[in-house]
Amino acid sequence: MKLELGYVKVTDVRLGTESKFEDGVVTVDVEAVRKMILENEKIADVQLDVAKPGESTRITPVKDVIQPRVKVEGPGGVFPGVISKVDTVGSGKTYALEGMGVVTAGKIVGFQEGIIDMSGPGADYTPFSRLINLVLVITPIEGLAQHEYEQAVRMAGLKTATYIGELARNAVPYRSVVYETPSITEGIKLYPDLPRVGYVMMLQSQGLLHDTYVYGVDAKKTLSTFIYPTELMDGAIISGNCVSACDKNTTYHHLNNPVVEDLFAQHGKTLNFVGVIITNENVYLADKQRSSDWSAKMCEFFGLDGAVISQEGFGNPDTDLIMNCKKIEGKGVKTVIITDEYAGQDGKSQSLADSDPAADACVTGGNANEVITLPPMDKVIGTLDYVTRIAGGNENSLQPDGSIVAELQVITGATNEVGFGCLSAR
Secondary structure, three states, rough: OOEEEEEEEOOEEEOOOOOEEOOOOEEEEEEHHHHHOOOOOOOEEEEEEEOOOOOEEEEEEEOOOEEEEEEEEOOOOOOOOEEEEOOOOOOOOEEEOEEEEEEEOOOOOOOOOEEEEEOHHHHHHHHHOOEEEEEEEEEEOOOOHHHHHHHHHHHHHHHHHHHHHHOOOOOOOOOOEEEEEEOEEEEEEEHHHHOEEEEEEEEEOOOOOOEEEEEEEEEEHOOEEOOOOHHHHHEEEEEEEOOOOHHHHHHHHHHHOOHHHHHHHHOOEEEEEEEEEEEEEOOHHHHHHHHHHHHHHHHHHHHHOOOEOOOOOHHHHHHHHHHHHHHHHHHOEEEEEEEEEOOOOOOOOOOOOOOOOOOOOOOEEEOOOEEEOOOOEEEEEEEEOOOOOOOOOOOEEEEOOOEEEEHHHHEOEEEEEEEEOOOOOO
8 A cells, every 4th residue: 555645834823714725824714613613512612722832832631633634636535434434545645734733622521631831841841842733722511421522522623634634735745755565465575585564553442531543433342453554644543532641642643653654764674564453452351362362463464573562551551561562472573662651750660560571672751750840831722720630730730820840641742652752861
């Protein structure tokens, strides 16, 4: 499968009375977007705002971040099974609006939501401080259940990102990259001497606002399966969960998965990138055993020499991570796991809830328990009402001057477990 991904540079985002993309500037018709979102009877109100890099602006509580994209050529459309029909995507031509994000925020959905600071020390920990963000501040109707509110917010973000993406359908990308995955037999013929490497991508699917969707299907209802890596780039996998903000995979992460991009960069040079195995993270032991058995079985079936395994979340999913690692290694496939750590504020606690000698090659996104002070900002998009309740905060987190003392957990994307972050070891 081959996909050409064209990157369209966004230099500014403005609110106005018409929607257009011109000379790098996205202009958004505020009332048109409000009308589109308010068609959902579960949403009482929505306000639009723009947050730009370097501004003294705080966005909270953040639900999701989405990159606008548009399918220009080929089958299907972006976000299949949710916005578009369920046609298989990942081939043809797609445009991505680089430098822009659609952020959903507003009244809290689940306690594990986050903060994006556009300047100051907090901005150094999140990649989303580098984007020009169109923020949707969404107010639900009274008495709406949490899971219904989450669904309404998710759809509002996806619809808006699709709407914005369409504005760039006739744009000229400043750069294009072709990503291609050959079939198994073709790959063996093309690269007989290169190690065969796959990516085992664990999807958060514990339920109770901990869901991820694959072609519109809740991942906890699926078995481990294979997809082409380019399907991710067309939005085949979207976020629908409220795991801790620091290691949550937003929809933006799925669209721009750096493990996929790095493996593609080495494909045909140092390795043969066979493809992506997606597997879920469930609550019950039997489900964990089933999913990890299938992941290991598929690694064996595809004749992999090595596999990169990433997880999402912490604690309970650590068990899935280690089960996948141990079983895949048991098939003779070398593994590298990507995780983050909850090692206590002093860094002296056990980093993962589970471990095994087979997990001897590990990449960490950092310690989510590290404490940081976020200074007050001149502007808050959303509300500070919940910063003492979100994961990583406490009853004393919000200071009288508006500053926040909390763990890195509160910062969206701070210790992301696909490696899309800003931290490094020295």
